[in-house]
Every structure is written in C-alpha cells, then in structure tokens.
Amino acid sequence: MSLTNATPLEVAQAARLGSRKLAVLSTEERNAALTAIHKALADGKDEVLAANAKDLEAANKAAAGGTLSASLVKRLDLGKPGKYEDMLQGILDVRVLEDPINKTTAKTLLDDNLTLSRITCPIGVLLIIFEARPEVIANISALAIKSGNAAILKGGRESSNSFAAIASIISKALSSTAVPSDCLQLVQTHDVIADLLKQDTYIDLCIPRGGNKLVRYVKDTTTIPVLGHADGICSAYLCDDYPADKATKIIIDAKTSYPAGCNALEQLLVAESALSTSLPSIAEALLQKGVSLRCDPASLSALKGKLDAHSATLLQEAGPEDFDTEFLDYIIAIKTVANLDEAISHINTHGSHHTDAILTTSETTAKTFLAAIDSSSVYWNTSTRMADGQRYGFGTEVGISTNKIHSRGPVGLEGLTIYKWVIVGDAQVSAEYGAGGKAWKHQVLPVGEQEFVAKDEEERELLRQFRAKKGQ
Amino acid sequence: MSLTNATPLEVAQAARLGSRKLAVLSTEERNAALTAIHKALADGKDEVLAANAKDLEAANKAAAGGTLSASLVKRLDLGKPGKYEDMLQGILDVRVLEDPINKTTAKTLLDDNLTLSRITCPIGVLLIIFEARPEVIANISALAIKSGNAAILKGGRESSNSFAAIASIISKALSSTAVPSDCLQLVQTHDVIADLLKQDTYIDLCIPRGGNKLVRYVKDTTTIPVLGHADGICSAYLCDDYPADKATKIIIDAKTSYPAGCNALEQLLVAESALSTSLPSIAEALLQKGVSLRCDPASLSALKGKLDAHSATLLQEAGPEDFDTEFLDYIIAIKTVANLDEAISHINTHGSHHTDAILTTSETTAKTFLAAIDSSSVYWNTSTRMADGQRYGFGTEVGISTNKIHSRGPVGLEGLTIYKWVIVGDAQVSAEYGAGGKAWKHQVLPVGEQEFVAKDEEERELLRQFRAKKGQ
Structure with a gap:
C-alpha cells in the first residue's frame, strides 16, 4: 500500500513480485491479515471519517455548483449510520469463507506412481478500477488477500482523502503480518488508468466497478481480461x-x-x-x-x-x-x-x-x-x-460478469482463482508411452469428499438400503 | 461453410446466429453431424488430395525459390501415409467423448420450490486462426460441433486449395444434418485477420494455432479473449x-x-x-x-x-x-x-x-x-x-493455455464450455428475503452421481467398512 508516485509499470511489477509471496501463504496467514486489517480500521474510524469529511465537503461544493451528482455525494459518505460498521463486518464475512485456494479439484492416475492433480491457485495480480464508494477498498482488499491475489486499486478522485486514510491504515496493519505490503497498491496519481491498462505482462485480470461508461472504456482499451458487465438490459x-x-x-x-x-x-x-x-x-x-x-x-x-x-x-x-x-x-x-x-x-x-x-x-x-x-x-x-x-x-460478490469465459453471472471468490496442473512422478518420461510403449492408465481418482462417493452399483445399493432402513 | 466473400462483420454475425441454433441441439444431433462429416470426408478423399496436391506444387515451387520453409511444406502434405486416416479417426474420437454441455455442475436450494442450478453450455462463437496443417479444419470442426460452438476458421494461404475442398465437403455434409451450415465459416479472403479480430461483439474466444509470432500478434491486437500460449520456455x-x-x-x-x-x-x-x-x-x-x-x-x-x-x-x-x-x-x-x-x-x-x-x-x-x-x-x-x-x-486437445483465467495448461473440450445459472421458482421475489423477511435456505443439493455421496459420518463409516470387508 504505497508507491503512490510510482509509475504504472513500477506499480504493476511490484504487485507481481508481491503476488508470488502471497500465493504461498497459508490459510491462517491470510486470515490473520484480515483480522489485522479489521482491527486497524476499527481503531482508525475517526481518522478515516475525518478524511471522508474533507471529500464530502469538496463533493458538496461541486454538487452545489452542478458539477457532481447528488447520488454520487451520497455514495461517498462513510459516516451514514451503520455504513462504517457494514464495511468492517464485510471483512469478517470474507474471513470466515472457505479458503478457495489449494483445493484439489480433479485427480487422475496416469500410471503407477504417476499422478496428475488439478489444484486451485490465485490468478495473480488484479487491477480494480472503481468510482465513488470508498468502502470498496476494504472489501476488495479482503477478497484479494483471502484468495491470495495481489491487487492494484485505482479509485475516483472524489474520494481521494478517504482512500489515502484507509490505505495508510491497511498498509500499517499489513506490516505486522506475513502479507507483503506490495500486494495491495493504491494508485492515487491522476490520469494513469490508460497506462495501467497497458501492463498486461504483469496484470492478469481487470475488474472495473462503476457505471457502464467506465466498463465500456476499460473493455475497449485493454488486452488484459476484463471481468464485469457494461449493461444490464x-x-x-x-x-x-x-x-x-x-x-x-x-x-x-x-x-x-x-x-x-x-x-x-x-x-x-x-x-x-x-x-x-x-x-x-x-x-x-x-x-x-x-x-x-x-x-x-x-x-x-x-x-x-x-x-x-x-x-x-x-x-x-x-x-x-x-x-x-x-x-x-x-x-x-x-x-x-x-x-x-x-x-x-x-x-x-x-x-x-x-x-x-x-x-x-x-x-x-x-x-x-x-x-x-x-x-x-x-x-x-x-x-x-x-x-x-x-x-x-x-457469501460475497466480486461483481456480475456477462463474459463468455472464466466466470459468468454473479462471481464469488471462486472467480478470483484458477488452477495449476501438478504431476508427481518417479522418472517416468513421455517417450515410454504411446504406440509400442506403455499404456496410460487414466484412472479418475476421488478428490476430497468424492472419496465417499459410491463407486459402483453395489455401493449405491448399499447406500439405498441403509437410507431406506433409516426412513430417509 | 460459405460466405467466402462476405465481410468479417457478416461472417461473425452469421456465425453468431448459427451458434444459437447449434447451442440447443441434442447430443444425438451434434454427434450425427460428426458422423456425416466423417463419411463425407472419407468419400471425398480423392477430391481433397487432388486439391492438396495443387497446394503442395505451389509450396514446393516457393520452397525451391527460398520463400517457404521445407518444414512448412511437410506440414501441408495430407497425402503422407496414414495422415488422412488419422484426420478421419480424430473426428470419431471426438464423437465418442462425453458431451461437455448441459451438465449440471452445482445445485442449491435457495428456498422451498426455488432452485439454483449451474449448467454447462457452449461459449458461442470461436475464431480459429491457423497456419499450414489443413487437417486442423476437420479437427476443429469436430471439436466445435461436439461442444455446441460455432467456429470461424481462417487458414494460411499456402493451403487454400485444400481448405476449399474440405470446406465444400463439410458444408455439403452438414446440409443433411440439424447443424446450420453458418456454424462453420471458412474465411478465404486475404488480409481479413485484423478485421476479424475487431468483431468482439459477435466472437467470444479466439484460438490462434501457430507459431509465437502469430499468437503474439493476435494477443496484442484484439480485445476478444485469446486462448493459447506464445512461448514455451x-x-x-x-x-x-x-x-x-x-x-x-x-x-x-x-x-x-x-x-x-x-x-x-x-x-x-x-x-x-x-x-x-x-x-x-x-x-x-x-x-x-x-x-x-x-x-x-x-x-x-x-x-x-x-x-x-x-x-x-x-x-x-x-x-x-x-x-x-x-x-x-x-x-x-x-x-x-x-x-x-x-x-x-x-x-x-x-x-x-x-x-x-x-x-x-x-x-x-x-x-x-x-x-x-x-x-x-x-x-x-x-x-x-x-x-x-x-x-x-x-481424449483430445484444443491447445495449451498459459492464460491466467478460464482454462490453463492442456485444454480439452471443457475449455470450450462455460455455464449459465438457471433458477426455477414459483413467483418468489427478491424483496421477500433479507432483513425482516424470509431467510435463504442455501442448501447445497447433490448433482448427478452425488446423490450417492455419503451424507454424514455414519454413511462414510458404512462405505469404509464395506470396502474393508471387500479388501479394497
């Protein structure tokens, strides 16, 4: 949570390096970071609301002058009864969700002592571009850390004081945890969105949170995959x-x-x-x-x-x-x-x-x-x-996607994950298999709870009879 | 399989319309189309090889003149012993794979008589850009039809005669099936790749099959999601x-x-x-x-x-x-x-x-x-x-992806699918739930074989004992 004067390239590179460290942290280490952020933001409420008041004052002036809509001013206000507490509760809600990474979702026995597994992992670096709503920074930080992703956050200029205050608190909180502070980067520099959208070497997914004008601009501008929807007709x-x-x-x-x-x-x-x-x-x-x-x-x-x-x-x-x-x-x-x-x-x-x-x-x-x-x-x-x-x-929502790949519809934490294929072997090599060589076993193995899936008709009948006896 | 003189916009629009008809065909109707394509290409072998010979002749001349590599000439040759038969067998191999669409992969009881299901479906319209290797057209056509996707195919100019022959045969074969012929579009016009890559309103996924120069060009040029890898270091x-x-x-x-x-x-x-x-x-x-x-x-x-x-x-x-x-x-x-x-x-x-x-x-x-x-x-x-x-x-491979979203590593038929969320209700509405209203049930329901997942520790123990007795 720093580098506010760094170039978009530097920001993206730092996030990428941080993301690799975050990706290997344990569930406990990531959850502990959420606990620390929650506590720091609870303790820093006055500081954040004071900064938010400055944003509101400027916004109210702009609204009076007709250059800002009244509904945007409303969305800016973190002092509305219950809003700050909702933001804090949101962090705890994310913390208790099931860890979406390091889950084995498929397993195949390729040959004796040669096993292929599909294991969920973070996507890498997310770029979140949002308009008003300063509470999004806490929400997205929680989702990113929970799913093991680094995030670059670029907010609207109307809420820059609120962002700076929240960012500084989160940054201090992270410094006492295992999560590298480079994993969350708040970009405050103006007019850098176009340059951030060019960092497709380091940024893996862009999530615009705002009106359809913003989403359309992002979708039309970048070769980074974009998750979201422009319209809801x-x-x-x-x-x-x-x-x-x-x-x-x-x-x-x-x-x-x-x-x-x-x-x-x-x-x-x-x-x-x-x-x-x-x-x-x-x-x-x-x-x-x-x-x-x-x-x-x-x-x-x-x-x-x-x-x-x-x-x-x-x-x-x-x-x-x-x-x-x-x-x-x-x-x-x-x-x-x-x-x-x-x-x-x-x-x-x-x-x-x-x-x-x-x-x-x-x-x-x-x-x-x-x-x-x-x-x-x-x-x-x-x-x-x-x-x-x-x-x-x-449990929580990253956004709603009308994309045709990856995640579609309401997107939860699962949408912030991908998988890697892991093979564990004992010096078997490709040339041993195929025409004239050994045959692949390709035996599907159970994963997690699937160990307790009835494997054949005999076991299915066993469960049926057991359930009938119990009257289920 | 027509419209060779149509504009990229017309091609993409026609594919989009065709894709919606293809998406609702049954497994049997899609498999029958593969059977028809297989038969027609088997019957039309002489015709295809005659066209391929023309491409080879031109390529050999170009190779002699130093404007084409010898390895490219090799890849063009459909007449090599076994190559045509491998192409035909590939269609049958795809036909016998499990249908990747219309599978319920998750189910949640939201409330009584209110059920949410996640059901796999085709992505929509694929754009496949490939270099030499005329057999790819049969391979990709089979994969696209099996997965319910329309495909626009743009091949290299070195194999244009082979493509035209194969395309004409597939087109005729499809006319006797339920698959609309607009679902497979062979683009023969030169210099249209840049314009095809702009049709992000109608094309959902681009798969470049060729060297890293081609893949890099495609990735840097289009806002359509690209599946593939530029390098393999x-x-x-x-x-x-x-x-x-x-x-x-x-x-x-x-x-x-x-x-x-x-x-x-x-x-x-x-x-x-x-x-x-x-x-x-x-x-x-x-x-x-x-x-x-x-x-x-x-x-x-x-x-x-x-x-x-x-x-x-x-x-x-x-x-x-x-x-x-x-x-x-x-x-x-x-x-x-x-x-x-x-x-x-x-x-x-x-x-x-x-x-x-x-x-x-x-x-x-x-x-x-x-x-x-x-x-x-x-x-x-x-x-x-x-x-x-x-x-x-x-069973088959669409390609290998180094993307960080959707599909990663070797991509099979599953990578050509996405899902939709389906809710079946009885006039329940959103405002009835939440603060002060009804509570969501959010009960995870079994899908498919999961009906025979052990539901509790008692049933897990039942399966364990049964397996121990059988010595498994």
Whole structure:
C-alpha cells in the first residue's frame, strides 16, 4: 500500500513480485491479515471519517455548483449510520469463507506412481478500477488477500482523502503480518488508468466497478481480461398461461425493488394472447408504482382506455431506442411478440446477456427458453433481481460478469482463482508411452469428499438400503 | 461453410446466429453431424488430395525459390501415409467423448420450490486462426460441433486449395444434418485477420494455432479473449540429491523426444552442489544426442575437461539472451543457482508460465517449488513433455493455455464450455428475503452421481467398512 508516485509499470511489477509471496501463504496467514486489517480500521474510524469529511465537503461544493451528482455525494459518505460498521463486518464475512485456494479439484492416475492433480491457485495480480464508494477498498482488499491475489486499486478522485486514510491504515496493519505490503497498491496519481491498462505482462485480470461508461472504456482499451458487465438490459417474457397475480408480483419486484440495479427489469415481452388478459392488471400495478410504460403499438392499444385515467399519463409510445436502453429508472419498455421464438430472438439480440426470465406454467416452453437464451442467468417464474452473489449463496460478490469465459453471472471468490496442473512422478518420461510403449492408465481418482462417493452399483445399493432402513 | 466473400462483420454475425441454433441441439444431433462429416470426408478423399496436391506444387515451387520453409511444406502434405486416416479417426474420437454441455455442475436450494442450478453450455462463437496443417479444419470442426460452438476458421494461404475442398465437403455434409451450415465459416479472403479480430461483439474466444509470432500478434491486437500460449520456455531445476540416472532419463526425454514442441525443455537450472556430481553425466548424454549446451560460467567450468573431446564442440558459453529464448531445437541453456529460491525466482521471471519441473528426492523442497512456480503445469520428477491433453486423459486437445483465467495448461473440450445459472421458482421475489423477511435456505443439493455421496459420518463409516470387508 504505497508507491503512490510510482509509475504504472513500477506499480504493476511490484504487485507481481508481491503476488508470488502471497500465493504461498497459508490459510491462517491470510486470515490473520484480515483480522489485522479489521482491527486497524476499527481503531482508525475517526481518522478515516475525518478524511471522508474533507471529500464530502469538496463533493458538496461541486454538487452545489452542478458539477457532481447528488447520488454520487451520497455514495461517498462513510459516516451514514451503520455504513462504517457494514464495511468492517464485510471483512469478517470474507474471513470466515472457505479458503478457495489449494483445493484439489480433479485427480487422475496416469500410471503407477504417476499422478496428475488439478489444484486451485490465485490468478495473480488484479487491477480494480472503481468510482465513488470508498468502502470498496476494504472489501476488495479482503477478497484479494483471502484468495491470495495481489491487487492494484485505482479509485475516483472524489474520494481521494478517504482512500489515502484507509490505505495508510491497511498498509500499517499489513506490516505486522506475513502479507507483503506490495500486494495491495493504491494508485492515487491522476490520469494513469490508460497506462495501467497497458501492463498486461504483469496484470492478469481487470475488474472495473462503476457505471457502464467506465466498463465500456476499460473493455475497449485493454488486452488484459476484463471481468464485469457494461449493461444490464434484463427482460421478462410473459406467456398467456401464467396467472396475473403471480406475474404482477414478479414484475413489480423486478422493476421497482431497486430500479438502479443492473438486474432490474427493463423490458417486458408480452405474448399477443396475454395483451387483453393479464397485461392490463400488471400495467395498472406498474403505473401505481409510478413506472412509465413505453409501449409498442399493439400493447399501447390494448392498454388505452383500460387504465385508471390518473395514472395513464405515464402510458407512452415506445421508440425503437427504448428496446436497447438500460433505463435504471422507473421506466419499462413493453413489446408484443407473436411467439416464443420471437421472444428468444429479441432477447438474444437486444438484451445484454445478463439476466432474463420467462413467466409460464408450461415446462416445455420454459425449458426451450432456458436453453435458448444466451444470458448469464436465466429464470423460470422468478424475478431478475435474484441475480446477486449473496442471494446465490456465495457469501460475497466480486461483481456480475456477462463474459463468455472464466466466470459468468454473479462471481464469488471462486472467480478470483484458477488452477495449476501438478504431476508427481518417479522418472517416468513421455517417450515410454504411446504406440509400442506403455499404456496410460487414466484412472479418475476421488478428490476430497468424492472419496465417499459410491463407486459402483453395489455401493449405491448399499447406500439405498441403509437410507431406506433409516426412513430417509 | 460459405460466405467466402462476405465481410468479417457478416461472417461473425452469421456465425453468431448459427451458434444459437447449434447451442440447443441434442447430443444425438451434434454427434450425427460428426458422423456425416466423417463419411463425407472419407468419400471425398480423392477430391481433397487432388486439391492438396495443387497446394503442395505451389509450396514446393516457393520452397525451391527460398520463400517457404521445407518444414512448412511437410506440414501441408495430407497425402503422407496414414495422415488422412488419422484426420478421419480424430473426428470419431471426438464423437465418442462425453458431451461437455448441459451438465449440471452445482445445485442449491435457495428456498422451498426455488432452485439454483449451474449448467454447462457452449461459449458461442470461436475464431480459429491457423497456419499450414489443413487437417486442423476437420479437427476443429469436430471439436466445435461436439461442444455446441460455432467456429470461424481462417487458414494460411499456402493451403487454400485444400481448405476449399474440405470446406465444400463439410458444408455439403452438414446440409443433411440439424447443424446450420453458418456454424462453420471458412474465411478465404486475404488480409481479413485484423478485421476479424475487431468483431468482439459477435466472437467470444479466439484460438490462434501457430507459431509465437502469430499468437503474439493476435494477443496484442484484439480485445476478444485469446486462448493459447506464445512461448514455451520450460525449465527443470536439478537438485543435488536426485540420482543422476533418473535425472538423465528425464532431461533427455524433455529436451530430445520432440525439440520443436512447446513443452520441450529449454533451460536446465543446476544446484551448485550438483555441478560436479550429476551434471557431467547428464551433459555427456545430451552431447551424445547432439544437443548444444549453452552454459553459464560456473557450469561451463564444471564441465570443461570432463567431457569426451569429440562432443565437446557443442559446449558453448551462454549469453544473457539464452535464458529468455525458446530454442525449439537441439540447444539447452544451463544455469547454476545457489538455492531453491533462486531457481523459483529465475523461472517465474524468465520462463513462460507453461511447464516447469523439479528433480529432487525431498518432499519439502518439491512442495515449495510446486506451490511457488507460477506455471500452468508444474512437475516433480517427470519430463516437461508430459504437458499434453492426450497424456492428461482429455481424449483430445484444443491447445495449451498459459492464460491466467478460464482454462490453463492442456485444454480439452471443457475449455470450450462455460455455464449459465438457471433458477426455477414459483413467483418468489427478491424483496421477500433479507432483513425482516424470509431467510435463504442455501442448501447445497447433490448433482448427478452425488446423490450417492455419503451424507454424514455414519454413511462414510458404512462405505469404509464395506470396502474393508471387500479388501479394497
């Protein structure tokens, strides 16, 4: 946590060297570092909040002058009741998670005394670029150390005082632990993002945490792999067989429980045959919540006249751009589709491959939808807002990825790991095997709990009978 | 398999559309397409070989004129005994592999009637750029169809006639199957690689199959994720406790069984204390095989005078560049290191993170090495030439990756898949859970064979006793 005046190259090289030392520390050593960081940040609360107050003062002035949004000022504020404590608790939550590294996930006997294992390990060096939200620094530091990765953190300039205070505290805390302080690098220099994004020799993965403008810029600029999502254009396809009350419950949650979320619903596709049955009551409920409906001609004419006159001012005609827009607001685009194929094709073309849902009682229709939609999360009869690492049971979330490789959907600690292949042998060599030589055994060996997987029908029957006897 | 005159954008868009149809085909439909391709290529052997002869004729002329290497001409030749049959057999080998998609790899009960599943699926659209070797088109087509991915294939111009013939046959064969012909696109237009590499909206993964110049160009040019490796600078670290005969066997295999392979040994690091014990006999064996030794001062002086005069002409002084070079030839760089830490640091800095080995009888030393080396494959007492998908038991190999995300080391069919998260619910919504609401169950459910995992200590003991009784 230093080197604030170092060049991006120096920062990246130092992180890389630190990462190799961090990678071989034990679970206990990494957890002890989290304990130390937690304690230091708890002790340093006043110092951090004083620095945060300076950032807030500057931000409030900028907001008054119209150069900063009020919502950004809100995100900056670490002094809101409970926020600092949540940040501290987050570090402890990460500490108790299962260690994601040094796990054997596959094992093969290649030959006698020649064993291949796949063992999880850290990725190496992460580059995290984030906007406001100074608490992210504690969150990401905890995730990085837990998973054995070094991290370079570049925050927005609005929170530079808060960052400096938190960074200095974490740096001091690490100095009494086994984690090299070079493993966490806070970059405070301005205008270095472009140069950091060029360090693909030393940085293994970039995670932008911020709006779609930032993510798009990062994705378009770097050859470092990027984990994240630019847009969250989520859709739901409503079939005519689905009960209106359940559909209303799901759509209201998806659109209104947190419209600024990337998993909020932006488009409702309605089967033609549902226009006059369930759509009106759903639309009425949305209007009651203050949601503007941007309707295609068929849905507009189905709704006109049927809705309460007061709320009908929110009923609007959709333009073509409404079906390619992430509103992040109390607005929804409604489109009529002739059939399942049209719904699938529209979502795969106009969606952002984030999270999409179908509402139907038909298993056949649902299964076709779930298989055909090319998105990181696909749901049958539930709200797109379910897409979240906490809700998926990951304990914590690095972000949501719409990538097509490595990690997709909500990403937990597992997404910050990769594996290496380890062979332990006794001087066997490649030329001994193959045509005319020895044959490979290629026997799959159990790993961890798999030792207690029934190996054959006889053992399966043993378990069945045992369970039947116990009434399980 | 058409559109040879289409623009890179059109090619990529067509592949994307085709990929969505391919993604939902059944195992049987995809396997049937492989059967059809196999039959058509078997029937069309004469046609393909006639086209290949034209390529060979042109290549021989170019080789005679000095504009093409003789080894490239060799790789072009599909008429060599057994080569065409190997290509055909490769298609059948892929067909019998387990279907890598639609597998449930994790399942969680979020709440009653609310289940989260992680299900494997194709990545989408692959871009394969390859040099000579026209048989790659059949190999990659089989892998792509088996894994449900569309593929855009761009070959070298030296084999354009062979490609056109194979492509036309595969295209005809696919027309009688459920696989849309747009799923395999052969690009024959010249100078389109740069434009193809820009289609990151439609192409999900790029796999360059060729020399390090090609791989480096691709990696430096595109924001599409790239799977592969530019260099294979593999090292072995020889400790003084390891028997000279076993060390010789391993090092001879690693260096000489196929020096042009990316997993061939390029550097031998020798513990100081082994300079006078095992190194001389290893060096003698390498010299006997015609390997040039590029030695640092300490190893050079240890070997000078000890080696047979005839072979000693191959004993040379190393320059600094020799420790950053992939020789792909009968050359090895030898460096003396003071201890394990120096060996680890040298390999992590000068190696290419491909495959590295330690030769020692000490478990402690070996474990430190295996953990600290940041390479895709790390070995204890075996040859770096083991790094290969066939040898690892993958059945087939897409390539070897030195990436730090997604797939690392030899990549099998699994590397061409990703997953989606599927939730099946009954109108539960996000706002019902959390503070003040319902609690998540987050109960891990068994997947597939895991139904027969012993669930508790009682069942584990049952299996143990059963196996003990059977003498397993």
